[in-house]
Amino acid sequence: PQPIRLSDYRPFPFEIETTHLSFQLEPSATRVTATLKVKRTGAAGEPLSLNGERLKLISVAIDGQALSANQYDLDDERLTIDDVPDAFELVTQVEIDPSANKALMGLYMSGGRFCTQCEAEGFRTITFFPDRPDVLSRYTVRIEADAAFEHLLSNGNLMDSGELPDGRHFAVWNDPFPKPAYLFALVAGRLDVLADDFTTMSGRTVALKVFVDPGQASRAAYALDALKRSMKWDEEAFGREYDLDLFMIVAVRDFNFGAMENKGLNIFNSSLLLAEPETATDFDYERIESVVAHEYFHNWTGNRITCRDWFQLCLKEGLTVFRDQSFSADMRGEAVQRIKDVKALRARQFAEDAGPLAHPVRPSSYLKIDNFYTATIYEKGAEIIRMLKTILGAQAFRAGLDLYFERHDGEATTVEAFIACFAEASGRDLSSFFSWYEQAGTPSVSLTHAYDAAAQALSITLSQKTAPTSGQPVKTPLPIPVTIGLLSQDGEPLRYSEVVLLEGESLTVCWEGVAETPVISALRGFSAPVTLTTDARPADAYVLFAADPDLFNRWEAGQTLARGLILSRAAGAPDEVGEERYAQALGQALDDEAADPAFKALLLALPSEGDLALAVDPADPAAIHEARRLLRARIAVHLGEQLGRIHGAMQSDGEFSPDAASAGRRALRNACVDLLAADPHADNVQRIVGHFESASALTDAMGGLSALLAVGGEPCETALAAFHAKWRHEPLVLDKWFSVQARDPSEGALKRVLALTEHADFDAGNPNRFRALVQGFASANPARFHDPSGAGYRFLADQILAVDGFNPMTAARLVEPLGSWRRYVPALGDLMRRELERVKAAPGLSKNVLELAGRALD
Ligand code: HT7
Ligand code: ZN
Numbered sequence: 001p002q003p004i005r006l007s008d009y010r011p012f013p014f015e016i017e018t019t020h021l022s023f024q025l026e027p028s029a030t031r032v033t034a035t036l037k038v039k040r041t042g043a044a045g046e047p048l049s050l051n052g053e054r055l056k057l058i059s060v061a062i063d064g065q066a067l068s069a070n071q072y073d074l075d076d077e078r079l080t081i082d083d084v085p086d087a088f089e090l091v092t093q094v095e096i097d098p099s100a101n102k103a104l105m106g107l108y109m110s111g112g113r114f115c116t117q118c119e120a121e122g123f124r125t126i127t128f129f130p131d132r133p134d135v136l137s138r139y140t141v142r143i144e145a146d147a148a149f150e151h152l153l154s155n156g157n158l159m160d161s162g163e164l165p166d167g168r169h170f171a172v173w174n175d176p177f178p179k180p181a182y183l184f185a186l187v188a189g190r191l192d193v194l195a196d197d198f199t200t201m202s203g204r205t206v207a208l209k210v211f212v213d214p215g216q217a218s219r220a221a222y223a224l225d226a227l228k229r230s231m232k233w234d235e236e237a238f239g240r241e242y243d244l245d246l247f248m249i250v251a252v253r254d255f256n257f258g259a260m261e262n263k264g265l266n267i268f269n270s271s272l273l274l275a276e277p278e279t280a281t282d283f284d285y286e287r288i289e290s291v292v293a294h295e296y297f298h299n300w301t302g303n304r305i306t307c308r309d310w311f312q313l314c315l316k317e318g319l320t321v322f323r324d325q326s327f328s329a330d331m332r333g334e335a336v337q338r339i340k341d342v343k344a345l346r347a348r349q350f351a352e353d354a355g356p357l358a359h360p361v362r363p364s365s366y367l368k369i370d371n372f373y374t375a376t377i378y379e380k381g382a383e384i385i386r387m388l389k390t391i392l393g394a395q396a397f398r399a400g401l402d403l404y405f406e407r408h409d410g411e412a413t414t415v416e417a418f419i420a421c422f423a424e425a426s427g428r429d430l431s432s433f434f435s436w437y438e439q440a441g442t443p444s445v446s447l448t449h450a451y452d453a454a455a456q457a458l459s460i461t462l463s464q465k466t467a468p469t470s471g472q473p474v475k476t477p478l479p480i481p482v483t484i485g486l487l488s489q490d491g492e493p494l495r496y497s498e499v500v501l502l503e504g505e506s507l508t509v510c511w512e513g514v515a516e517t518p519v520i521s522a523l524r525g526f527s528a529p530v531t532l533t534t535d536a537r538p539a540d541a542y543v544l545f546a547a548d549p550d551l552f553n554r555w556e557a558g559q560t561l562a563r564g565l566i567l568s569r570a571a572g573a574p575d576e577v578g579e580e581r582y583a584q585a586l587g588q589a590l591d592d593e594a595a596d597p598a599f600k601a602l603l604l605a606l607p608s609e610g611d612l613a614l615a616v617d618p619a620d621p622a623a624i625h626e627a628r629r630l631l632r633a634r635i636a637v638h639l640g641e642q643l644g645r646i647h648g649a650m651q652s653d654g655e656f657s658p659d660a661a662s663a664g665r666r667a668l669r670n671a672c673v674d675l676l677a678a679d680p681h682a683d684n685v686q687r688i689v690g691h692f693e694s695a696s697a698l699t700d701a702m703g704g705l706s707a708l709l710a711v712g713g714e715p716c717e718t719a720l721a722a723f724h725a726k727w728r729h730e731p732l733v734l735d736k737w738f739s740v741q742a743r744d745p746s747e748g749a750l751k752r753v754l755a756l757t758e759h760a761d762f763d764a765g766n767p768n769r770f771r772a773l774v775q776g777f778a779s780a781n782p783a784r785f786h787d788p789s790g791a792g793y794r795f796l797a798d799q800i801l802a803v804d805g806f807n808p809m810t811a812a813r814l815v816e817p818l819g820s821w822r823r824y825v826p827a828l829g830d831l832m833r834r835e836l837e838r839v840k841a842a843p844g845l846s847k848n849v850l851e852l853a854g855r856a857l858d
Contacts, residue, residue, distance in 0.1 A: 001847055003365040006311040012130050013042020016137040021127065025114055025145035025188055027099040030107065031058070033091065034127040036137075040086040047082045048090070051124035051131040054106075058093040060128075079128045092128045101125075102765055102806040110254035111213065113189025114149065115267060117260060120310055120369045123181035133307045134412040136178035141186065144170040149188040151211060155179070155263045157245060175263055177243065178410065180306055185262030187250045192217040198228050198242070201235045206242050211250040212274060219274040222285060222658060223249065223292050230293040233327050238401065240300045249273065249292075253731060256767050256809050257373070259291050261298035268295070271732050271768055277656035279733050281699040282663035289331060294324035300405065308412045310369040314361045314437070315415050317373075318381020325382060332660040335551035336598045342526045342552070345383065347610055348375035349529070353442045354614055355820040356856045358469040362415055362437040367851035370809045376440070383529040384436045390481045390499055390527055391433070392426045399425035432479050432503065440469040443478055445502065447522050447534040451514065458514040460484065463506035464530070470858060479503045483527040486511075486518040491547025494518050499527065519543045524550040538564070538578070545585055555602055558586070562606045562631065567616060569627035579631055583638035590642060597650065598664030604671040606632060609782040618825045621786035625745065629678070636679035644687060647672040656697055663699075670703030677707035689715050702736055709744040734761055735772040742776030745783040750792055753777050753784075757799075764803055767810050774799045778817040785817065786824065790831035793818060797835040800849060801842050808846030815839070815849060819856030833857065 017037040024031040038048065057074060060067045062084065073080040079092070101108035106125030107116050116122065124131040141154040147169045152161070156175030163169050191211040198206045208227060210220040227249070234240040244264045255269035272291045275284055301323060302316035329337040352358060352375050359374070361381050366372055389397040400422030407421060415437055423430040443466045450459050462482055466475035480502040486494040494516070500509055519540045523532045544557035561582050568575050589595070589603050606628055613619035636643070650669035656662070673691050676684040688711060692704025705723055708716040720741070727733035738761075742753055756762055756773055764770045778785050778796045785792040796814060804811035818839075821832035839845070840853040 001367055001850070003367050004310075004369075005365045006309070006362075007364070009309050009311075011042065012132060012135050013040065013046040014048060014130070015039045015041050016130065016135055019129075019137040019139045020142075021139065021184075022142045023144065023186065025143065025149060027109055027114075028097050030096050030098055030114075031093065032096065032127045033093045034129065036090045036129075038084070038088055038090055040084075044086075047080050048084045049078055049080045049130075050092075050128040051077065051121070052079050052094070052128040053077055054125050055094040055096060055128065057128075058095060059091075060093075061091045063088050064091075094127055096126065103809065104254055104256045104767070104807060105809065107186065108254070110252045111189075113187065113191070113252070114145075115187045115189075115250065115252050116185050116262075117256065117267065118184050118262070119182040119260060120373075121182075123184055126184075129181050131181050132309065133180040133182060134309060136180055136306070136410075136412060138178050139173075139175045139184065141173045141175075141184075142170060143173075143186060143188060144168060145188050148190070150190045151188065151193075153185075153187040153211070153248060153250065153265055155183070155185055155265050157264075175244075177263060177304070179263050179303065180412065183261070183263045183303055183306075185260070185265040185267055187211070187252075187265070187267065190214060191250065194218075194220040194224055196224055196228065198231050198247075200231070200241045202241060204241075204245070206231075206244070207246045209246070209248045210273070211248065212270070213251070213253075216251075216274060219276050219279070220249075220251070222275045223268075223273045223288050226289040226292040227296060229289075229331065230296045230327060233293070233330065234297060234300070234323075237326065237330075238300075238323070238398075240297075240405070242299060243304070247296075249295075253768070254766055256807070258287075259295045261295040261302055263299070263303050266295045268292075269768065271735065274732060275658070277658075277697045279698060279727075279730055281702055281736075282658065282666055282697075283699075285658040285663065286328070286332070290324045290328045293327045294320055297323045297327075304410065305405070305408045306412045308414050310366070310372070311362055311364065312414050313369075313372060314377045314381035314384075315413070315418055317378045318361065319385055319418075321378050321382035322385035325386075333596065333598070335555075336596065336602065336660075336664075338525055338552050339555050339599075339602050341379075343608075345375070345379045345529060346614070347608060349379045350442050350531075350614055351610060351820065352376055352816065353380070353440060353469070355816070355823065356470050356858060357816060357819050357852065358440040360438050360440045360472075364438075368808075368812070368846075368848045370848055371812055371851055380529055387436070387479075387481050387528055388422060388430075388433070390483070391479070391501060392422060392428065396426035396428075397422070435476055435478050439466065439475055439478065440472055441466045441475065443480060443528075443530045445480060445482065445523075445528075445530045445532050447482075447520070447532065449520060449535060451517055453517065456512065456514050458486070458511045458518060459508055460500070460511070460520065461506060461508045462500065462502045464502055465505075470855065477503065477505050480528045480530060482522060483524040485521045485524055485548075485550060486514065487521060487543060487547060488516055489519060489543060491519075491543050493549060497524050497550065521548050521550055521553045523553070523556075525552045526556075542581075542585055546588065551599060555599070558589070558603050559607050561585075563612060563615060566606070566612055566624065566627045566631055569630060570612075570616070570620065570623040574627075574630075579634050580638065582631075583635045586635060587639050587642055590639070590646060596664055597668040598660065600646075601664065601667035601671040604668075604675060610779075613782065613823065617823065618829070619823055620825050621782045621828070622788070625783040632675060632678035636675045636677075636684075640676070640679060640684070643672040643676055644683075647676070647687065647691070666697065666699045666703075670699060673703050673707045674710075677710040680711045685711055685715060689719075692719050698733065698736075702740060705737075706740050706743070709740060709746060712746055728761065731766075731768070735768050738762070738769060739772035739776040742773050743780045745781060749777075749781060749784040750787055750795070754795060764799075765806070767807070770799075770803065770810060771813075774814060778814060786828055788827070790828075790835070793832050793835040797839050800839055804842075804846050804849050805844075808848040811846065812848035812852050815852040815856060819852065821856070 020035040022033040098107045105122035143152040152171035154173035159172045161171040194210045194217040196208045249266045251270040251273040259268040301319045404421040482500045485497040541557045548554040612624045650665045688707045695701035708719045821829040
């Protein structure tokens with residue numbers, strides 16, 4: 001297959017002023033009639049070429065005249081009409097089969113309801129249309145169905161509805177805002193609704209409706225509350241007001257992604273919408289809050305201003321992630337949120353950037369755009385916006401964004417146009433900044449320093465280097481904002497944070513008036529998505545760990561120390577004295593009465609095995625796992641009594657509340673339980689069993705279950721069976737039962753995972769259930785995935801091939817864990833590569849998997 005290239009972009013030569021869609025819904029034979037008002041905007045004589053896949057064409061007519069088969073060309077991907085007037089009405093009629101659609105793109109059935117997913121290129125499986133984001137049209141939609149499909153929903157405002165003969169009914173929707181086809185949505189079925197309203201800053205009342213499975217409306221209350229807070233926050237933080245009179249969200253169980261921002265009708269994976277204390281963890285509450293915000297914020301960054309082409313995906317996704325992260329920081333505390341965001345960035349994006357699937361935030365070619373909904377586009381895209389704000393300052397950043405909203409409202413635009421708004425509003429030349437969008441790979445920054453006590457002068461030298469990535473052998477220096485502060489050896493602030501902009505390969509700054517030997521706190525708040533190495537001594541890291549007023553760097557100092565200790569042990573040079581010292585420092589940090597429990601919980605979590613694997617070349621997952629396990633055990637022994645005490649003190653907070661403070665207490669008590677499992681003597685096991693059995697919130701039940709899996713034996717089997725018996729009819733909770741077993745690093749985990757694929761409750765057709773087990777194992781269980789026999793890799797390859805037959809998007813997401821084969825010791829890397837080759841050679845492979853397996857092997 002031929003790649004699509006950014007350099008080949010050409011505007012569509014027609015405008016589709018209005019689009020009228022009429023749906024006759026039937027699960028296995030839905031009729032779609034599309035009436036398009038078309039006007040030529042390009043050169044005379046250009047044919048009209050519409051996307052269309054898996055459509056059964058019934059008829060096509062221009063200005064009321066039916067076309068015969070020799071007046072158009074029809075292939076598997078397009079309908080082309082050579083000879084069209086300059087302005088005309090095109091009517092096409094097609095038939096589609098939503099019940100057979102297991103790829104979950106386009107119009108499909110979930111739980112007996114019709115629903116759609118059109119981003120990125122699903123609309124072309126619903127009707128013939130220029131399915132590209134730069135063709136904006138005003139839509140009216142008429143939906144007709146059996147009255148058993150009680151709610152008939154689409155974008156915009158409801159214009160009409162009523163009964164029809166033969167037990168059928170209809171609804172007509174109009175969306176006054178021109179939009180690209182990917183934002184089209186339709187839902188039809190029996191649903192319960194939770195309703196409320198919101199008064200906007202200009203005094204308009206917006207009706208809010210959340211649609212869920214019958215009987216589940218109370219579980220949508222948190223999402224609805226998060227929606228109202230998001231609407232208010234976007235007015236206050238960015239001056240953005242909602243524009244329709246109605247905002248709807250629908251939860252569906254079968255969904256390839258988290259959620260979708262369709263205009264006025266967001267569709268959510270139910271796992272990111274439904275929450276009650278017994279059925280959702282604090283992590284779920286946090287994710288619901290941020291994803292509800294993310295999809296809502298898209299109304300301005302994505303919908304009102306959309307992308308000219310899919311190469312510009314970061315224009316809406318990076319910016320919207322930046323906005324949702326800022327919202328979460330305001331809701332939940334800046335430092336804790338930043339640490340969580342950076343952990344996620346390192347786990348997913350840094351790993352991507354370090355392997356063969358590394359790509360720029362704005363790629364220049366692709367085979368399947370579905371493969372580019374990546375951590376790089378989303379999370380690194382958000383980091384770029386964050387750096388822009390750091391470099392320009394909050395005021396100029398806001399001015400740039402205001403200009404962007406004003407200038408490009410109603411348009412499909414580009415990253416260049418976006419950056420131009422900031423350059424213009426700030427008067428700065430941002431041309432070098434643009435390289436952040438075009439260059440793949442994580443820059444390595446190194447910091448060295450020299451202190452002259454007599455002159456009280458400190459010089460700091462920063463330098464940068466980015467390793468070649470596939471297709472980009474030569475890298476240019478990037479503008480990197482490095483926020484730096486100084487502490488005294490006693491941990492007192494010596495100099496507050498300052499942003500140093502490293503623009504070339506290296507830079508030296510000299511600071512006068514530094515009265516004593518400083519401890520340097522660099523890259524505060526993780527001011528740029530880079531890996532930093534410094535010439536600091538471990539003693540400096542202990543000062544930062546105890547006292548850095550920048551909480552991100554306080555946490556980071558702990559991670560740096562732990563990483564060093566684990567990697568030394570993994571390399572065969574254990575530092576037992578250092579390990580004791582680290583455990584002791586951790587104990588002191590836990591005793592800090594002023595520190596937030598959520599922050600302490602983060603201190604207790606050692607760097608993940610994935611994070612550690614990124615720091616060595618080649619990585620030996622077994623050695624890393626064992627070294628990390630031993631450090632955890634040492635900490636558990638050293639701090640056992642203290643962990644027990646804190647666990648007791650963090651108990652029972654009365655009635656459940658999902659707020660950040662209560663969640664922080666739960667996080668800390670579960671972090672204690674997690675560590676106690678590393679020293680599984682009878683008292684600790686009893687405490688863990690008690691924690692699991694007395695849990696009233698799912699966070700505690702899952703924390704207990706995960707710890708019991710680490711302990712193993714009879715208490716673990718009893719807990720697993722009890723959990724299954726209690727929750728077997730609650731799909732979202734049962735997903736977690738699968739996932740916790742998939743992530744279990746114990747010896748027998750792979751056998752258990754294989755057995756779970758045969759379990760009556762396993763369903764590879766449901767992405768949530770499939771990912772819980774298969775992705776949970778491949779991405780979050782390095783110790784067992786990298787089994788020396790290669791059985792973990794074989795299992796993953798088998799699963800990719802099985803699912804690719806009906807859901808290529810879900811299958812393709814699983815390629816990445818095998819794709820990083822070059823980073824592992826050859827004995828493992830070779831086995832990984834062989835499984836990738838087997839996948840790539842399989843007959844009938846989808847374009848999605850072919851593209852990623854091919855890139856991973858290049
Ligand atoms: N913009 C949405 C992306 C999305 C998606 C992409 C491909 C296939 C299915 C999908 N579902 C949703 C989600 C977002 O970023 O908000
Ligand atoms: Zn998004």
